Amino acid sequence: MIEISKLHKRLGNKDVLTDINFTVEPGRIFGLVGENGAGKTTLIKCVTGVYRPEQGAVLIDGKNVYDNPAVKERIGYVADQNRYFPSYRIKELLSFYALAYPRFSSERFWELNKIFKLPATARVKELSKGMQMRLTLMLSLSIRPDILVLDEPTSGLDPLAKREVINLLLQEVESRDVTVLISSHHLGDLERICDTIGIMSQGQMKSIHSLEEMKLQIRKLQAVFPQGTPADLASWPEVLAVEKMGRVHYIITKQYCADLLAKLNQAQPLVLEEVPLSLEDMFIYAAKEGYRQ
Amino acid sequence: MLHVDVKSSKPIYEQIKDQIKExxxxxIFQPGDKLPSVRELSTMLTINPNTVSKAYQELEREKAIETVRGRGTFIVEDYRPQLDQERLQEISDLLRKVVVEAHYLGLSKQQLEQMVDDLYADLGGEDQ
Incomplete structure (x- = not known):
């Protein structure tokens, strides 16, 4: 389990993280989204014990991560840029991992490699970006982690490899109740696999919702009001945003409920229907809302 | 035959639940048929295993499927679909759309009823 409370982090003279609080239970997948520079990677580096938190606590199963090798050896960390010794061959890297992680199993690595088929004698520098990502993931899974932290694991992968990587993750969650923290810009990937989504912006966690909750609350309606649009529509508490295209209003809700529908129906709309909304759209609207506050 | 529409406002577990019931x-699923395991379905659809578990748990509560320890998950012998209010409203909304659409196309009520009868015939009997 990952528990983060009141976490602050400064880098240089900039507050990169402000008052971050959240928990990830075992067997759950927490997805981290946010624009570039929102603080996702800094947060991940605090969770993996690379950075020392300024204030607040980062606990893995109740223990501090920073400077704590006993906890760190249970964390599989797939960083956004992985720096292995470029001239190492894969099998040399395996012995290196076996030294660093007591629970490392090279059998597990070769079992995983039946899917990805990396040549054992290849040097790290000879591998493509996508292959290096697979290598990191396989190494991280071979330490039999209780916690998996992945920073943009699917970037630079072709669709087939991406699916294999995600399926591997899902299997770990299913079979070993691994706790997963994953960040990605590919919101389409996240919305299929995450239990909970945290939206970050400017160093703060703007919202934490289960995906089911988000789907129920944040919806997009299209409406035409021939009798005139309710004047204060955009400032209704249930409404996140309103867009107008010709005579059609697109209403993005943040609290979809029967009350809202009743209020809209009072204005006697000619059409009032729901249109599909992806997580990407939700993220964009939620981020815009964040800027307004 | 199961698929996931991430853009739908219906949560993924509910989509799976509804598709299995349908x-x-x-x-398509006969009594006694074995469903894929949580792990298999999660990999097949690339979705969270917790989502699959939740769908299966609810289907079990509604007595559509049963899990036999060590053997897997199966369709029950005598599934009786239940009507719930929310679904009823959904169906009524869908029907309204179809009726309006049909009206604009110039279909008569009788023609529409004939289409409904044909669909029931395809499903295999009105009592289903």
Missing amino acids: GIIKG
Whole structure:
């Protein structure tokens, strides 16, 4: 389990993280989204014990991560840029991992490699970006982690490899109740696999919702009001945003409920229907809302 | 035959639940048929295993499927679909759209009723 409370982090003279609080239970997948520079990677580096938190606590199963090798050896960390010794061959890297992680199993690595088929004698520098990502993931899974932290694991992968990587993750969650923290810009990937989504912006966690909750609350309606649009529509508490295209209003809700529908129906709309909304759209609207506050 | 529409406002577990129930009613799933395991389905659809578990748990509560320890998950012998209010409203909304659409196309009520009868015939009997 990952528990983060009141976490602050400064880098240089900039507050990169402000008052971050959240928990990830075992067997759950927490997805981290946010624009570039929102603080996702800094947060991940605090969770993996690379950075020392300024204030607040980062606990893995109740223990501090920073400077704590006993906890760190249970964390599989797939960083956004992985720096292995470029001239190492894969099998040399395996012995290196076996030294660093007591629970490392090279059998597990070769079992995983039946899917990805990396040549054992290849040097790290000879591998493509996508292959290096697979290598990191396989190494991280071979330490039999209780916690998996992945920073943009699917970037630079072709669709087939991406699916294999995600399926591997899902299997770990299913079979070993691994706790997963994953960040990605590919919101389409996240919305299929995450239990909970945290939206970050400017160093703060703007919202934490289960995906089911988000789907129920944040919806997009299209409406035409021939009798005139309710004047204060955009400032209704249930409404996140309103867009107008010709005579059609697109209403993005943040609290979809029967009350809202009743209020809209009072204005006697000619059409009032729901249109599909992806997580990407939700993220964009939620981020815009964040800027307004 | 199961698929996931991430853009739908219906949560993924509910989509799976509804598709399995629909499959039972259409006879795609027969009593005693084995469903994929949580792990298999999660990999097949690339979705969270917790989502699959939740769908299966609810289907079990509604007595559509049963899990036999060590053997797997199966369609029950005598599934009786229940009507719930929310679904009823959904169906009524869908029907309204179809009726309006049909009206604009110039279809008569009789023609529409004939189409409904044909659909029931395809499903195999009105009592289903």
